[in-house]
């Protein structure tokens with residue numbers, strides 16, 4: 001068996017000049033050089049081409065793997081779709097494996113005893129990566145303009161007081177005075193609602209947007225932070241929407 005192989009190798013060297021890869025091919029009999037799977041000495045795991053180049057990607061196909069496990073305390077385990085090969089955990093080994101890597105998959109190799117320290121992956125083709133969907137942010141107070149809303153870093157321009165009387169009269173005041181012209185900015189609006197029939201709706205007429213600050217059935221006090229953008233605003237109750245009070249923000 002030895003003699004014919006050596007003869008083939010010499011003939012091939014004469015013909016092609018003999019690259020390192022070719023010599024390995026000739027030495028192993030047939031097919032491409034085996035991939036090198038190695039664990040140990042010490043805390044080292046590697047999966048490389050015959051020339052020592054680390055393998056991170058691989059073309060789908062069938063390969064020979066030369067697995068060398070030099071430490072009793074480690075093993076080399078490679079697994080993924082169609083592949084599950086391992087050296088023994090309590091022994092040293094020198095194996096030749098055949099593995100078929102399927103397209104568009106990720107394969108993992110590791111020491112099963114030290115999986116978080118000794119591990120690696122090989123990507124074959126273009127596997128679909130399932131994106132981790134971030135949890136939606138917690139709900140925050142609503143802004144009439146949809147910006148700066150509920151942000152704790154928000155700079156408040158002022159605090160407005162809104163009231164709904166027991167008889168359904170609505171007021172919006174700043175420092176005790178009815179709001180007629182308001183500087184543009186972010187306002188905390190505290191609504192005190194004493195009516196079970198009336199709501200308090202704040203409307204940005206320029207933007208065509210309205211927000212209910214206090215629902216009809218609600219009585220009590222609640223606060224909302226709202227960005228008041230430049231334009232014409234008013235507020236009213238849906239119990240009697242024809243009665244509305246306007247103000248301007250600028």
Ligand SMILES: [Cu+2]
Pocket residue numbers: 073074075111112113114118
């Ligand atoms: Cu280990």
